[in-house]
Amino acid sequence: MRAVVFAYHNVGVRCLKVLLARGVQVGLVVTHEDNPNETIWFESVAELCREQGIPFITPDDPASQALKDRVAAAKPDIIFSFYYRHMLPVEVLAIAPLGAYNMHGSLLPRYRGRVPVNWAVLHGETETGATLHEMAAKPDAGAIIAQAAVPILPDDTAFEVFGKVTVAAEQALWTVLPAMIAGKIPRLPNDLSQGSYFGGRKPEDGRIDWSKPAQDIYNLHRAVAPPYPGAWTIANGKTFTLVQARLAREKTPDLPQGLAVVDNCMFGVCGDGRALRILALSADGQAVSPGELQQFLSTAA
Known part of the structure; x- marks a missing residue:
C-alpha cells in the first residue's frame, strides 16, 4: 500500500x-x-x-x-x-x-x-x-x-x-x-x-465567571490548563492565570466570589459557595505567591 x-x-x-x-x-x-x-x-x-x-x-x-x-x-x-x-x-x-x-x-x-x-x-x-x-x-x-x-x-x-x-x-x-x-x-x-x-476556542474563552458552580469552573481550568493558555480572571485591574488548581476540600469562610487568601492558601470562591484551591497562580508570566496575592488584594481594596 x-x-x-x-x-x-x-x-x-x-x-x-x-x-x-x-x-x-x-x-x-x-x-x-x-x-x-x-x-x-x-x-x-x-x-x-x-x-x-x-x-x-x-x-x-x-x-x-x-x-x-x-x-x-x-x-x-x-x-x-x-x-x-x-x-x-x-x-x-x-x-x-x-x-x-x-x-x-x-x-x-x-x-x-x-x-x-x-x-x-x-x-x-x-x-x-x-x-x-x-x-x-x-x-x-x-x-x-x-x-x-x-x-x-x-x-x-x-x-x-x-x-x-x-x-x-x-x-x-x-x-x-x-x-x-x-x-x-x-x-x-x-x-x-x-x-x-x-468550533475552535480562543484564549479569551478562558475567562472565569466566578458566579458559576465550582465544578464548572474547575472543568474550565482543566480544559485550558498549561500548555494551553489557561483559565484567567481579572482582580482589581490585574490579570491572573490559574496554573494549577484542585477542587477545595476545605471549607472557606464567607468570602466574596473571586480570588482570596486564607491561612496562606490561595482560593477561588465560586458561585455555589464552594472553592478551588489554587496551587499555582501567575500574572504577567510570573509566579504569584499567596503572600503576594494577599498583599495585592489588600492594597487594591
Missing part, C-alpha cells in the same frame, strides 16, 4: 510511525510550518520525515492546484490525515482509489469539529477517545473505520487526556490497518443526529 499522509502534532507523529511499522510506503507527507506565536509542546512531523527520509511539504493552501498535482504525482492508494489542521478539498480526497481517512480526537459522532479533547474536558465527560473515519465534504461526517476509548479521570487536564487520546489513535490505527491493507475496510454508521459539533 502506498499512502500520502497529511499530519501534524503528536497524533501525526505516532500514526505516521504506525504506518511505517506496518509496512505502508509513504510517498509524501503534507504538514505545517510551526507558528512562532504558538507554544510548541508537541513532537514534529517534519523532523520525523527528515529522520526517515520521507519527502514532505508545508503548503499554505491545501486547496491549491499545486498541492493537488503533487499529491496526484505521488500516486497514493490511500490518503490519511492525522491532526492536519485544514479541511481537504473533495478533489484531493478523490485521488486515492482506496479512499481518504482522518483520525479525530473523540468518539464520533460526539465532539465533531475543533479541539475535541478540550471541549470534552470542559463539559465534564468521563470518557473520550480516537476515531478513524472516512473523510467527506462535511467535517468528521464519514463512516467510522475504527475507534478506541480512554477514560477522563476527575482531575485530568486536557493535556493529560490528549496524551491518552494519542495512544488511543495509535491503537485504533494499528488494529485496523491490516484489514485496510488487505482491502477489507470496515465501515460503521456515523449518525450525526446522535452527536455534537464544536
Whole structure:
C-alpha cells in the first residue's frame, strides 16, 4: 500500500510511525510550518520525515492546484490525515482509489469539529477517545473505520487526556490497518443526529465567571490548563492565570466570589459557595505567591 499522509502534532507523529511499522510506503507527507506565536509542546512531523527520509511539504493552501498535482504525482492508494489542521478539498480526497481517512480526537459522532479533547474536558465527560473515519465534504461526517476509548479521570487536564487520546489513535490505527491493507475496510454508521459539533476556542474563552458552580469552573481550568493558555480572571485591574488548581476540600469562610487568601492558601470562591484551591497562580508570566496575592488584594481594596 502506498499512502500520502497529511499530519501534524503528536497524533501525526505516532500514526505516521504506525504506518511505517506496518509496512505502508509513504510517498509524501503534507504538514505545517510551526507558528512562532504558538507554544510548541508537541513532537514534529517534519523532523520525523527528515529522520526517515520521507519527502514532505508545508503548503499554505491545501486547496491549491499545486498541492493537488503533487499529491496526484505521488500516486497514493490511500490518503490519511492525522491532526492536519485544514479541511481537504473533495478533489484531493478523490485521488486515492482506496479512499481518504482522518483520525479525530473523540468518539464520533460526539465532539465533531475543533479541539475535541478540550471541549470534552470542559463539559465534564468521563470518557473520550480516537476515531478513524472516512473523510467527506462535511467535517468528521464519514463512516467510522475504527475507534478506541480512554477514560477522563476527575482531575485530568486536557493535556493529560490528549496524551491518552494519542495512544488511543495509535491503537485504533494499528488494529485496523491490516484489514485496510488487505482491502477489507470496515465501515460503521456515523449518525450525526446522535452527536455534537464544536468550533475552535480562543484564549479569551478562558475567562472565569466566578458566579458559576465550582465544578464548572474547575472543568474550565482543566480544559485550558498549561500548555494551553489557561483559565484567567481579572482582580482589581490585574490579570491572573490559574496554573494549577484542585477542587477545595476545605471549607472557606464567607468570602466574596473571586480570588482570596486564607491561612496562606490561595482560593477561588465560586458561585455555589464552594472553592478551588489554587496551587499555582501567575500574572504577567510570573509566579504569584499567596503572600503576594494577599498583599495585592489588600492594597487594591
